[in-house]
Amino acid sequence: MEIPYTVSARPDTGLYNAKVGIWLFLASEVMLFGGLFSAYVFLRVGALPGYWPHGFLNVPVGTFNTLILIGSSVTVVLAWAALKMRQFMRYKFYMAITILCGILFLTIKLTYEWPAKFHHFGAFIKKDSLAKYEPYLGNNYLAAKGLTQRVEITGDLENEDALKDDSITEYDIRMDAVNADPTNPESDRPTFWQRPVSDKVAMVDKADVEYASMFYPRHSAFFSTYFLITGLHGLHVLGGIIVFTYFWLPVGANLYKKNPEHLANRIEVVGLFWHFVDLVWIFVFPLFYLL
């Protein structure tokens, strides 16, 4: 006996096998990302004052990526609809756009956003030394306004050797605007357009530093969750691209000739996955970029 309902729907459930399968898989994925987002909430709520940074991420780029991903979710539906109408060339066209959107998203992430982080530096100042760096932190000003204190000086690290060389006793940080001009009301809240790095350099004594690193995952709870979640999301995007490409290549054409409905089903299933990946990003974007 052959396995039934691989292409046609089972009458009493109204679904073919793969559609049940993908929905179950997505339920599991919801729990996976749910676990990660819970961790985000848990760590953010438990963070000491000033230890959950704001405004480190590039909002315009994030917005652009959000639009790309949403756009690709539309084109993947169009590709599926084209198959349903048995218009194979239209399918190939829309699928190509979907794949390109996916690749563009990943390219921006991996060649621009992440590397920009890796070249940025931050030093958390010890509690007892916060007063010493008042000109860069502006905590008196913040306290007067009832805002959360700042505990970190960020910017470009001028002497990168300081990270490895213990004989160097200070970090020379060309500061971000927020530390260069901490009492400027413009620094109270993160801005949509990132403000350029200033030309003011702060000499931060290593003895005053609680912890310092480039903006790697280990930099802080914020960046560990950011890199873990966007990294895992990126892997999902990559997975989607691979499957889409597979069905865009002759494999798809051959299947289409044999049974067009089968190909349409497969595109529907991977399309559902793609929507899910999109949906995850819809959570990632506000949680990390905006809030």
Added chain:
Amino acid sequence: METSTTIHSHDPHEPHGHGAHEEHHELGFWKKWVFSTDHKMIGIQYGVTGLCFLFFGFCLMAMMRWQLANPGVALPFFGPLLARIIKNDGMNSGGVPGVMTPDFYNSLGAMHGTIMVFLGIVPVAFAAFGNFVVPLQIGAPDMTFPKINMASFHSFWVGGVIMLLSFFSPTGPAKSGWTSYPPLSDLADPGGGLLTGQTLWILGMVFLITSSLLGAVNFVTTIIQLRAPGMTYMRMPFFCWVQLVTAFILLLAFPPLEAASLMQLMDRVFGTSFFLPHGQTLSNHLVNVSGGGSPLLWQHLFWFLAHPEVYVLILPGLGIIAEVVTNNTRRPLWGYKAAVGAVIGIGFLSFIVWAHHMYLTGMGAAVSTFFQTTTILISVPSVIILTCLLLSLWGGSIRFTVPMLFATAFLPEFGIGGLTGIPLAFNSTDLYLHDTYYIIAHFHYIVAPGTIFAIFAGVYYWYPKATGRMLNEFWGKVHFWGSVIPMNIIFFPMFLQGMAGMHRRGFDGGRTYDLNKPVIHFNTTILHAVWMLGLFQIPFIINFFWSIKFGKKIGNNPWNSTTIEWAAPSPPGHGNFLEPVACYRGPYEYSVPGHPVDFIPQCDPQGPRTDAGAHGH
């Protein structure tokens, strides 16, 4: 979808419309034994691998019991041998071959737990029996996604190999308990790179989680989509119901642990601090991490899996027992509908009881109260199922076949395990009993004489279907008595040790503390029982392999059973059934009044058409 309505113009009997045309072309060695996509072969692969892991986990435990009974004494024969095989100094404490180090003792504990739970019980009870039996019971030709099914087993296998290889890691295998609590697990063997025991543990877990995800999707889809005509949900055998619920639990509970595992991997490899708070110290030095994490986060995510996992361990066992009990009492399952409802209830409740493992963490009285309420709630459906099984015995003329012997032993043993859990559900009593041997005794009564006996019952029950031959009954009975007696001698004294206050993770068998003096002698008793238990598995192992070739040949339905798997040939060929099957009645139509024989198979078109639990007789 509009089109899908126009497409399925097939008649409702489509799944079985092709008949028994399958020409049985011979598959090559690799295709047949390694890269098989047949659910029966995958079930057997899971079963055999899982049973091997069960035995391996048992051996780890036996070494620990030796250490507890004879602390600091070299393990005879095996000890020096192991000292030579394992390159690290785990079995070479103080230069004496065969004496284990405290670290290695911890490793044995961590790996015993991990292997038994994730590589032993779940693969056998859920994956092996589920794969082999469920498609047959619902009258399906295979699982819905055979290739994914194969990938599931292969992923499991890779995970298992990684776990085994971790024994050869220079730093020894994972040693932070099977729960891998940080900060201990985050900071174990720092600087060892990817090949430290704990990192390998995480990698292994990622593969095992992937495997269970693939399996769970397959199980649920198969049960939803591939039921034979007439096989409504309320006509499904109880075993299929528990597999369905178990698959859902695995599907939804495992991913948070995957998330947590990734975080721990980042902590260990990339130096993040998901689970390390500000000011974390190690050996009185500040650890060079950013901090800002929380060890409690791991505990929450871990137990969010690991408590539902407890039900993953026990539910398939209950399902197997239900099949065996009904078949051997020749009566329907008492309260089928209630039992099904209870299983679904357990499935839901199992997701909101996890923090009863964390009473001691100081998470707050309000949270504790919530979780102790839900924990007590979940005992209600558990008792319903056990009651159904017990009442099914009432007034039956019981055939004490080997599977039934194991099933009858299962009921009280599971009862002991369940009832002793109640003091642990309450915050106030748990504070005293937490992390003592009482806990060990409690959950082992559920899993060892509980699920493992159910596994044995299942092996003896379905072995004829898988091989076409019976297991030897005499040696089966020897195996049974040789298992049930030592099992109780092993675990019952642990209740007493635990109540006396003996800590579960002590390396010296509790000698450090005076309060353990009155109960310390049990360690020796337990060790002897462990040897006995091991010894009496030998007849089973020999029986298992010997009977493949030399067991008594049987027909399709040696147990006179009603469920559909017994309508297939023994062993079933590819595609399972020779004729298209359909289901006409509930699963346990035994001893129907006025019927000439005492069972009516589900797929027999003759006879009354009923639903399960519609009537009692």
